[in-house]
Amino acid sequence: MLAVPLITGALAALIPNRRLGSGINVLGSMGTLAAAAWLLWTPPVASALVFVDDLNIYLVLLTAFIGFTTTLYSTGYMAHEVSHGHLTGSDVRMFHSLFQLFMFTMLLGLTANNLGLMWVAIEAATLATAPLVNLYRSEAAIEAAVKYFILCGVGISMALFGIILVYLAAQPHLGSGMITLTWTDLYSKFAGLGGGVNQRILELAFVFLLIGYGTKTGLAPVHAWLPDAHTEGPTPVSAVLSGLLLNVSLYAILRYKMLLAANGDTLVPAALMIALGLVSLLVAGLMLYRRRDIKRFYAYSSVEHMGIATFAFGIGGPIANFAGLLHMAMHSLTKSALFFTVGHMSQIKGTRQIAAIKGLVVSNPALGWALVLGMVMIAGLPPSGIFVSEFLIVTSTVAHSPWLVVPLLLGLLIALGAFILRLQGLAFGAPTPAVEGKAPFATTALAPVYLHLGLVVVAGLWLPGQITAWFQAAAKLLG
Amino acid sequence: MTSGISYDVAHLLGAVVLLISFALLVEQRVIALISTFAAQGVVLSLAALWEGWSHNIHHLYLSAAIIFTVKAMIIPMTLNFLVGAMKVHHHETDPGLGVGGALAIGISLVVLSIVSIFPIAPAVTVLTKESLALAFSVLLHGMLMMVTRRNAISQLIGFMSIENGLLMAAIGVQGMPLAVEVSIAFTVLVAAFIFGIFIFGIRDRVETLDIHQLDLYRGERH
Numbered sequence: 001m002l003a004v005p006l007i008t009g010a011l012a013a014l015i016p017n018r019r020l021g022s023g024i025n026v027l028g029s030m031g032t033l034a035a036a037a038w039l040l041w042t043p044p045v046a047s048a049l050v051f052v053d054d055l056n057i058y059l060v061l062l063t064a065f066i067g068f069t070t071t072l073y074s075t076g077y078m079a080h081e082v083s084h085g086h087l088t089g090s091d092v093r094m095f096h097s098l099f100q101l102f103m104f105t106m107l108l109g110l111t112a113n114n115l116g117l118m119w120v121a122i123e124a125a126t127l128a129t130a131p132l133v134n135l136y137r138s139e140a141a142i143e144a145a146v147k148y149f150i151l152c153g154v155g156i157s158m159a160l161f162g163i164i165l166v167y168l169a170a171q172p173h174l175g176s177g178m179i180t181l182t183w184t185d186l187y188s189k190f191a192g193l194g195g196g197v198n199q200r201i202l203e204l205a206f207v208f209l210l211i212g213y214g215t216k217t218g219l220a221p222v223h224a225w226l227p228d229a230h231t232e233g234p235t236p237v238s239a240v241l242s243g244l245l246l247n248v249s250l251y252a253i254l255r256y257k258m259l260l261a262a263n264g265d266t267l268v269p270a271a272l273m274i275a276l277g278l279v280s281l282l283v284a285g286l287m288l289y290r291r292r293d294i295k296r297f298y299a300y301s302s303v304e305h306m307g308i309a310t311f312a313f314g315i316g317g318p319i320a321n322f323a324g325l326l327h328m329a330m331h332s333l334t335k336s337a338l339f340f341t342v343g344h345m346s347q348i349k350g351t352r353q354i355a356a357i358k359g360l361v362v363s364n365p366a367l368g369w370a371l372v373l374g375m376v377m378i379a380g381l382p383p384s385g386i387f388v389s390e391f392l393i394v395t396s397t398v399a400h401s402p403w404l405v406v407p408l409l410l411g412l413l414i415a416l417g418a419f420i421l422r423l424q425g426l427a428f429g430a431p432t433p434a435v436e437g438k439a440p441f442a443t444t445a446l447a448p449v450y451l452h453l454g455l456v457v458v459a460g461l462w463l464p465g466q467i468t469a470w471f472q473a474a475a476k477l478l479g
Numbered sequence: 480m481t482s483g484i485s486y487d488v489a490h491l492l493g494a495v496v497l498l499i500s501f502a503l504l505v506e507q508r509v510i511a512l513i514s515t516f517a518a519q520g521v522v523l524s525l526a527a528l529w530e531g532w533s534h535n536i537h538h539l540y541l542s543a544a545i546i547f548t549v550k551a552m553i554i555p556m557t558l559n560f561l562v563g564a565m566k567v568h569h570h571e572t573d574p575g576l577g578v579g580g581a582l583a584i585g586i587s588l589v590v591l592s593i594v595s596i597f598p599i600a601p602a603v604t605v606l607t608k609e610s611l612a613l614a615f616s617v618l619l620h621g622m623l624m625m626v627t628r629r630n631a632i633s634q635l636i637g638f639m640s641i642e643n644g645l646l647m648a649a650i651g652v653q654g655m656p657l658a659v660e661v662s663i664a665f666t667v668l669v670a671a672f673i674f675g676i677f678i679f680g681i682r683d684r685v686e687t688l689d690i691h692q693l694d695l696y697r698g699e700r701h
Contacts, residue, residue: 116659123666127673134680142680143693146631149677150638153670154622157641160663161618161648168607168652178656200599 004031005067005103022075025096029068032103036064048182051113054473059110059251062329066243066336067103069448073340074099074236076445080347081234091135095234102128102240109248115163115181118252119156122216125245126152133233144228151225155215159252162208166259169201183255187262195264202260203268209256210272216249219276219310220283223303230299231352235343238295242302243336247328250306254313254478261479266316273314274404280307281411288418293352294342297422298335301378304415305331305386311408312393313478315400321475323392330385330456331378337452338374341367344445348434354422359431370449372427377456379419380412385459485533492526493613496647497589500620503640504581507572509632513558516636519643520550527650536653538660545664546646554639554671558632561675565682573630581627588619610651618644631678631688635671642667 008028039052039060046052052060078095081087087095102125109121126149134145167180173196174180174189190197211222218226230238257269284304291297305327312324344367345360346352361368377384390412397405463471499519506512524547531539575581592615597608621644624637649655655663682688 114659116655116663120659120662120666123670127666127669130673130677134677137680137684139684139693142677142684146677146681146690146693149670149674150625150634153638154625154641157618157645160645161615164645164648164652164655167655168611171652176653176656178659181656181659198599204595204599 004028004035005100005107008032008100010097021093021096022071022078025099026068026071026075028100029064029071029103032107033061033064033068036060036107046113046184048178049114049117050108050111051184052111053477054470055254055477056110056251058325058329058470058474059247060107062247062332063103063106063110063244066240066332066452067106069451070236070239070243070336071099073239073343073445073448074234077234077236077343077347086136087234095132095135095236098128098132099236099240102132106244106248110251113183114178115166115183115186115255118183118255119160119163122159122213122249122252123153123156125248126156126216129229129233129237129241129245132237133229135234135237136232138232140228141232144225144232148225148229151222152216155212155222157212158208158215159212162205162212162256165201165205165208166256169198169205173197183259186259190259190262193263197263199263199265202263202265206256206260206269207272210253210269210276213249213252214276214310217246217253217306217310218280218303219306220280220303223280223284226303227296227299230302231293231295235295235339235346238299238342239336239339242299242339243332246302246306247332250309250313250328253310257313258478266479270314270316273310275314277307277309277311277314278404278407278411280304281311282407282414285411285414285418288415289421292354294345294354294357294426295339295352297354298338298342301415301419302331302335304411305335305378307411308390308393312389312396315393315397315404316479317396317400318472318475319392320396320400321478322471323389323396325471325474326385326459327389327393330389330459333452333456334374334377334384334386337370337449337456338378340449340452341371341374341446345371349432350434354426356432357426359427359429361427362429363431363434366446368427370446370453372423373453374449375419375423375427377453377460379416381416383457383460385456388460388463485529488529489526489533490609492522492529493610493647493651495522496526496643497613497616500617500640500643501582501585503636504575504585504620504624505578507574508569509567509571509573509630510562510569512633512636513555513562516558516640517551517555519640520546520555523643523646523650524551526647530650530653534653538656539650539653542646542650542660545661549664549668550639550643550646553668557671557675558635561632561678565678565688567632567688571630573628573633575624575627575629575633581623584623585620588623589616592616592619607651607653611648614644614647614651616644617641617647620644629689629691631681631690634690635674635678638674639667639671 078092105121105125109118112118112121130145130149133148134141170180170186179185215222260269280303284300287300309324309327312320349357380386380390502515506515524543527539527543593612596612596615618641621637621641625634628634
């Protein structure tokens, strides 16, 4: 599974022909998805470097799936950008090969059993995507790329300091060497000792890890890179940044939370995660109102949803954890679908300004209704899967600490308001003119969008027993 | 382990690394920053060598070699190349906070790191505790540098000296496993190169190395 994107990336870098390159890109992602699905049937094997359990397998599948649909989408997107002279053939070649490299780092980050390896994978993900954010080579793009690079670089070095502290705390019990950074060994040792590990070091380490990986998760107040990087990069990159990268870094935080929980320490991490989650939700909710650029609008919505998921894991317990996992999956699917529609929209209308796009339902019904559906979903209205997860989060918050419901609901309503407000302008009313010369795109170009949204609706109405059991097992692992 | 020559020398080397990070904070000429940074790399690799020798941990020798090659040779040489290619003048300065301000904040960051690291550990040896506090100070100094400097090259040096703080912490806990250390070093090296490429990009498009000029293109301002 890990080898496929790596080989594809190398191939895509070597092949100069754009059409062939994008075909290879699609085939490679399909292969990755197949390999990821195959993991479901083969019993998970843990080695010192990689391992698979109930928690990461679902993220692996989700990552491979969204990676696959994104390559499908990017084929059309890139063809359009090249034919309009925004990008050259070698830009697209770089896109394909770095995209596959990014997929590799994401999957490695998810399956890494070694904490150092996980760090390297997540840092390498930044390195692979920073040039992609800069693909259009405008002033704004380099500003976004440098900011992304610097903020995430500094954030991730905080996380490394946290890892060193974890190593320091575990050293007296496990000795030095590889085993002391191997997650499964740490976890069983911590659980076996039942609280014997120095809690103060671990708590300090968690602060660094939360801020460090939280930077990449896009949690406020360290989210500043996220809107710029999402806006200036090409749309397929925005879709995977939002849909995958944020998840993987949140997953890294969860791994450490589990370690601390195994050591009998849940209070401090929970409080920190609840606080950061709420701040992100409220800040991003308010920011949504002032956005004029549609991609920035969705970027802030990603901050909001990562805040909600972090909050859920902070609350903890089987229901909230279940809801948090569900929320991560649903948000990834919906948000990447929305970025796909935004890509089509801005290619048709030639602008990303919200005020300049009107009446999509009238001018492009298939696209317009996809947008309506996506916005309704992401706002958390039924029958969306996001509604289910948010509902579960609110109910478990009531059980956990009722007064936290007030800011949570407030944040959710603020964001909902912003979405309804924008949706009306974008989708309805008299349509604004389209750019000349845009070939009417095939309805099949919308297939990934409807596929994602369809899954979200199905999840909102009915979760198969198999998947529920699966999420429950993962939620139980989270404690 | 809290007495004797081994402790003293480890302490001394750690303190020198911190002193050099003060020097980085107050040094204003961009080109002089590069040599100061290289000096920090040399002392850091000596610290790793000493730690390896005094505790008989062989893989730290290799760490020392890696630090020396990457931090004291490859990166400074690359930076010098960048400076040459960009025709940065020898007297070009990047004042940041100025000497007084940088020293004052630098010292308070050291106090902050002592206050936050020392309480964690009755369980940890004194040396580990102190070298962690030193390392955290170096890390904070690097961050301060990134916040206050405007020139893209001094920012990159700030970024790399954050990494130096991390390496120092890793040496302090007697070395991370070697495989981890090697891959981290490699990642950091790639990061430095990508940043270098970005610096060219900034120079080409905005015709300056002043990062603050980029703010003009930020978000929804344009």
